[in-house]
Amino acid sequence: MPEISGIIFYGRSGDELLKTVESLAQYLIKQGFYVMVYPEYDPERRETIAKVHMRILDSKAHGRGPIKEPDVVVVTDHRLLDTHADEVMSARKYVIINAPSRDIAMKVSGAGKRVIYVNTSRYGRVGRNDVVTAMLGAVLRVMGIEDMDWLRSNSTLAKLTYNDAEIL
Template sequence: MMISLKERGRIDIIFFGRGGQGAVTASQAFAQAAIKRNLYVLTNPEYGAERRGAPVKAYLRVSTRQVQDREPITSPDISVVYDFGLIGIYNLDKITKDYIILNGNEEYAKKLRGLFNGNIVYVNAYNIAMKIIGRPYVNMPMLGALVRVVDFVDLDSLKEVVNNMFSKRVADLNIKAIEEAYQEAQVI
């Protein structure tokens, strides 16, 4: 089951991560991929003065029409969760409407299933990042999982954005991680 932008007109996404995990970069990359598909976007981060490890949110609105609403998203259609511990901090099981995209394994997804009645997609982005990139950069693999559930961004537009964001070597590794996460993402 995919979330259809054509049916809804607008999709609200929040990326929940910790400082240093790349949630803001991921939201910007996904926004650029949506722009390549001639869509309207608004993305903005929310974080305090804390450093690495502190909770970070990045809001992304994708629409078929110009986005006027600049308020923080309070009830996202999709929550992209980089750290299982953030689910309780933000009560994601209660505020998310349709999908939670989770960085984790089946055990974490089953724990979440007990709390959340919507769709859960999980992928072990950490393992993919360590295997391919050699560092725990989970942001790009998480985008691979996100592409699985939307009809408005595809792998090709995302790869094009990644190629423009990073050096060739880094882009190639990130694209490989995105593709693997896309293939490995599981829905429960």
């Protein structure tokens, strides 16, 4: 696995973002990693921004604060760039973005980070909760994990995005 120690997922509350990230955390724990997952929500309850922080370590972690400079940032809805562009740009290595066009995804390129473009709308009618699950395929690809059995058991969409995620 490459040196990925911090990931921040951006989504909308109500999209089961935390539940989906926790399923990835459980998988990584079974692989022998120490993982911490914690959510951060806006004060409003519905249709607000949800951020889920994930730390992945080889040994026990002692720091529990928010991740300031994540290795990977995952954006499940490109419209979140309007309000959180600066935070998204804090990624050190990768930005994984779900967007309808490459042009939108290219807005976050630069400064030594690679942009991974995913367009979940190409798979037909995808529910909001399915978008988050589909994004896990691109996350696993960036992490260098090729466990297709886990992908297949969690989502066909995750398997598709694992193969279709485009590095810009």
